[in-house]
Amino acid sequence: MAGIGFSLKKLFSKKGIFSLCKAYGYSGIVTIGPMLLGIIFLCGIAMLSQSIGISDYKRHILNCSLTYSLMFAFFITSIFDMVVTRYVSDRLYEDKKDKVMPSFYGAVSLELVICLITYTPILIASVENFLQLILCLWFAMILMVVWTEMIYITALKDFSSIVISFTISLMSGFLLALIMIVLGMASMEGFLLSVTVAYGILATRMYMLMLDYFPKSSGSNYSFLRYIDRYPELLVSSFLMKVGLLGHVLIMYFGPLKVQYRGLFYGAPEYEVPALMAFASILISTINFVVSVEVNFYPKYSNYYGLFAYKGAIKDIKLAEKDMLRVLSRELAYLGSKQVFATIIFIVVGTPLVEILFPGVSSLSLAIYKLLCVGYGVYAIANSVLLIELYFDDYTGALIGSLLFSAISVGVTIWQIIFGNEQFYGMGFFAGVIIFYFYIITRLNWYSRRLPYYLLSKQNLVQTEEKGIFVSISKKLEEAQAREDLKWKSKEPILSNAGGSNSGGGANQ
Known part of the structure; x- marks a missing residue:
C-alpha cells in the first residue's frame, strides 16, 4: 500500500542529518521491524542462554522452537498477505475504512486455524513437554498476528507510536529474560516465554493503533476471500x-x-x-x-x-x-x-x-x-x-x-x-x-x-457475477457470521434490562 509514501515524503522534505535518519528509521521499522526483531531475539536469547550455562542440547531445542515458529508463521501468513493487501488497498481507495478491520479478523482467524492443524503435530513429535508445546504454538500465533498487522500498519501515519511499540516490546522481552536469570529461574521455557511476551506486547500495541485509525467495523470478516478468485x-x-x-x-x-x-x-x-x-x-x-x-x-x-x-x-x-x-x-x-x-x-x-x-x-x-x-x-x-x-x-x-x-x-x-x-x-x-x-x-x-493496452484491456465492458470456490466459501462464512450476529443482537435487550433502566442508551448505541 502506498499510504506510507505520503507521510515519508514529508519527513524527507525536511533538511538535516537528524531528519534523514528519522525518516530512514521510521521506514525501516514499518517495513522490516518484525523480521529484524526476530533476528535480534534469536541472537540475543542465544547469547543469554549460553552465558548462564544452559546445556548445548537445551539451547539447540530453544533455537529450533524459535526458528520453526518463525518459519511456520512466515509461510502461513504468506498465504493471504498479498490478497489482503490488495483488498485493504481497494477499501481505502473507496474510502470504506469500516470494511478494513473485519478483513484483519477474518485473515487472522483462518491463519490461526491453519497453524493449529499443521504445526501442532510437528510439536507433539518434537517437544519435551506440554508447556513447550503451548509456548511454541502461542509464539507462532502471535507472530502471525504481528505480521498480518504490518499490512495495516503501513496505512497509519503515527510513526513515532510504531517505533515506541517496537522499543517497548524489545526491552520488555530482554528485561523479563534478565529477571529470570537474576532470580535463578532461567530455563529454556523461560526464554521462550520472554520472547512470546515481547511479541504479545507488540501485537497488542499495534492492534490499539489500528483501532484508533479504523474505529468502525461493518460487514463480513471473510469478504476478502472473494479476492482469491478474482x-x-x-x-x-x-x-x-x-x-x-x-x-x-x-x-x-x-x-x-x-x-x-x-x-x-x-x-x-x-x-x-x-x-x-x-x-x-x-x-x-x-x-x-x-x-x-x-x-x-x-x-x-x-x-x-x-x-x-x-x-x-x-x-x-x-x-x-x-x-x-x-x-x-x-x-x-x-x-x-x-x-x-x-x-x-x-x-x-x-x-x-x-x-x-x-x-x-x-x-x-x-x-x-x-x-x-x-x-x-x-x-x-x-x-x-x-x-x-x-x-x-x-x-x-x-x-x-x-x-x-x-x-x-x-x-x-x-x-x-x-x-x-x-x-x-x-x-x-x-x-x-x-x-x-x-x-x-x-x-x-x-x-x-504496452501499459496503455493492458490498462484499458483489463476493464470489464460488462460487469460479471463473481464465481469460484472461494466466493462460495466466503458466502457460507458470511451467512454463518450473520446468524451469529443475529443471535447476539437478540440477546442485547435482555442484557441491557438486567443492568437497569439507564442501560437502554448503551444498548441502542
Whole structure:
C-alpha cells in the first residue's frame, strides 16, 4: 500500500542529518521491524542462554522452537498477505475504512486455524513437554498476528507510536529474560516465554493503533476471500516467493549437513547460520524500496493512472507515462547500486565478523555465506522489480517469475543434495535468483512498453457475477457470521434490562 509514501515524503522534505535518519528509521521499522526483531531475539536469547550455562542440547531445542515458529508463521501468513493487501488497498481507495478491520479478523482467524492443524503435530513429535508445546504454538500465533498487522500498519501515519511499540516490546522481552536469570529461574521455557511476551506486547500495541485509525467495523470478516478468485495469481505468487526465499534452507535440514536434535526438530548449522547472516543484507534494499521507489515513484504513478481515470488528454497521458517510467528507471538503478554496495560490505566486513561471532566456523560455511550474500543481493533487486509489476497489475508476470524462482531454487538444491558436491551448496538458491532476475527485468521492460493496452484491456465492458470456490466459501462464512450476529443482537435487550433502566442508551448505541 502506498499510504506510507505520503507521510515519508514529508519527513524527507525536511533538511538535516537528524531528519534523514528519522525518516530512514521510521521506514525501516514499518517495513522490516518484525523480521529484524526476530533476528535480534534469536541472537540475543542465544547469547543469554549460553552465558548462564544452559546445556548445548537445551539451547539447540530453544533455537529450533524459535526458528520453526518463525518459519511456520512466515509461510502461513504468506498465504493471504498479498490478497489482503490488495483488498485493504481497494477499501481505502473507496474510502470504506469500516470494511478494513473485519478483513484483519477474518485473515487472522483462518491463519490461526491453519497453524493449529499443521504445526501442532510437528510439536507433539518434537517437544519435551506440554508447556513447550503451548509456548511454541502461542509464539507462532502471535507472530502471525504481528505480521498480518504490518499490512495495516503501513496505512497509519503515527510513526513515532510504531517505533515506541517496537522499543517497548524489545526491552520488555530482554528485561523479563534478565529477571529470570537474576532470580535463578532461567530455563529454556523461560526464554521462550520472554520472547512470546515481547511479541504479545507488540501485537497488542499495534492492534490499539489500528483501532484508533479504523474505529468502525461493518460487514463480513471473510469478504476478502472473494479476492482469491478474482486475483488467484496473488495467492500463489506470494506463497511461491516465500518458498523460493527460504525453501533451500529447509531442504538442507534433511541433507548431508543435517543435525537431528529431537523428533522432527532438525537443523543444518553449517548452512543456516551463514544463510541468516547473508539474509540480513536484503534489509537495506527493503528499506530503500519504500524510501527511494515508493516515495518518488508513486506520485508519478498516481498521476499517470489518474489521467486515465479522469479522461486526461492523450498528449498529457503520454508525457505522464514517459515521466513515470523515467523516474522508475532512475530509482531502480539507485536501488541496485545501493544493494551492490551493501553486498560488498557484507562480504568484506561480514566474513571476519562471522568468524568472530561463531568461533570454529568451517570453511564450507564461509563459502556458503559469500555465495548467499550475492544471491540475496540479486533477490532484493529482483523482488523490488516484482513489486513494481504488482503496481502495474501484471499478476501473470509476477506468478511466472515466482514460479521460476521457487522451482529452480528448490529443484537445484534437491539435485545438489542427491548428486552434487557440498562445496557448491547454495548454488540452487543462487541459480534461482539469477533466472528470476533476468526474467522479471525482461518482463517489466516488455510490459511497460504496452501499459496503455493492458490498462484499458483489463476493464470489464460488462460487469460479471463473481464465481469460484472461494466466493462460495466466503458466502457460507458470511451467512454463518450473520446468524451469529443475529443471535447476539437478540440477546442485547435482555442484557441491557438486567443492568437497569439507564442501560437502554448503551444498548441502542
